[in-house]
Amino acid sequence: MWTLFGNYAAASAELKRDSGFANTISGLRRRLYLPEVSQTSGWLEEWMSPDNLGETTHRHLSPLINLFPGDRIRPDGSTPKDIVDGATALLTARGMNSFGWANAWRSLCWARLKNADNAYQLIVNNLRPSENGTNGTAFNLFDIYEVETGRGIFQIEANFGTPAAVTEMLLYSRPGHLELLPALPDAWADSGSITGVGARGGFVVDLRWQNGKPTEVKLRSVGGRTTTVAHGGKTRTVTVKPGASVTLRDFAR
Secondary structure: OHHHHHHHHHHHHHHOOOHHHHHHHHHHHHHOOOOOEOOOOOOEOOOOOOOOOOOOOOOOOHHHOOOOOOOOOOOOOOOOHHHHHHHHHHHHHHOOOOOHHHHHHHHHHHHHOOOHHHHHHHHHHHOOEOOOOOOEEOOOOOEEEEEEOOEEEEOHHHHHHHHHHHHHHHEEEEOOEEEEOOOOOHHHOOEEEEEEEEEOOOEEEEEEEEOOEEEEEEEEEOOOOEEEEEEOOEEEEEEOOOOOEEEEOOOOO
C-alpha cells in the first residue's frame, strides 16, 4: 500500500490531475505502519510485533516486499542503515534451502543487496533436476512443485522469477537510473551479454561485459529521454531521443 499510494501521488503530479484526491492518499500514506527492526531478533519485523511469530525459514518474504519488488529499502545510502541491516538479517534467517519461486524471490532480494554469491547460489538451487515429480527443474526447464510423493505440477512463478533474478543481477533500473552488473557472480564474470532488457524509465538495454566489467551498453529509447548509467562508482548522464539509441563503451576503463 505504501508503494501504491506513492505511485498514485507521483502519477497525479506528472499528469497534473486529481490533486485533491492525491493529497488525501498522501495523508493516508503517512499513517501507514511501516516495519521496524525488532530489538528482539535484529530482523525487520514480519508482524506488528518485535517477536518472531511465524516460521523462521518460511518460503514467503512478505516483510521484504519493499526490498523487492519495491524499492523503499535500498543499500545505496538512501535508506537508514538499520533498516537495510534488519532486512539482510531477516533474509539470512530465511536461509538458502528452499525451492521454486521462494528461491527466485530470495535471489532477487540478494541481488538488490548486491550479494552476487547468494543470488547465484539460489539460481543454481532452482536448477537442480526434478526426479519423479520432486521439487526442481524438469528437462524442458519447467519448474516442478511436488504436491505429493511421486507427483509434481508445473509452478509458473519460478519460471518467471528465476530469469527475473538473472536480469536483476545484471541490471538494476529505476526511472532515471540504471546500474550495470550490480550483482555479477564470479561464475559469469569472464564474459557475457544480455539483450533486449526492458529498463524502467522507458529504455531497452543491450549489455556486454568482460572480466567483470561492462564493455558495451546500448540504450534504445521507447519513450525515455534522460537517465544516469552507473557502474563501479562511475556515473554518466545520457540523453536519448524517443526511438533513437546511444552506445557507451568507456565503463571498463
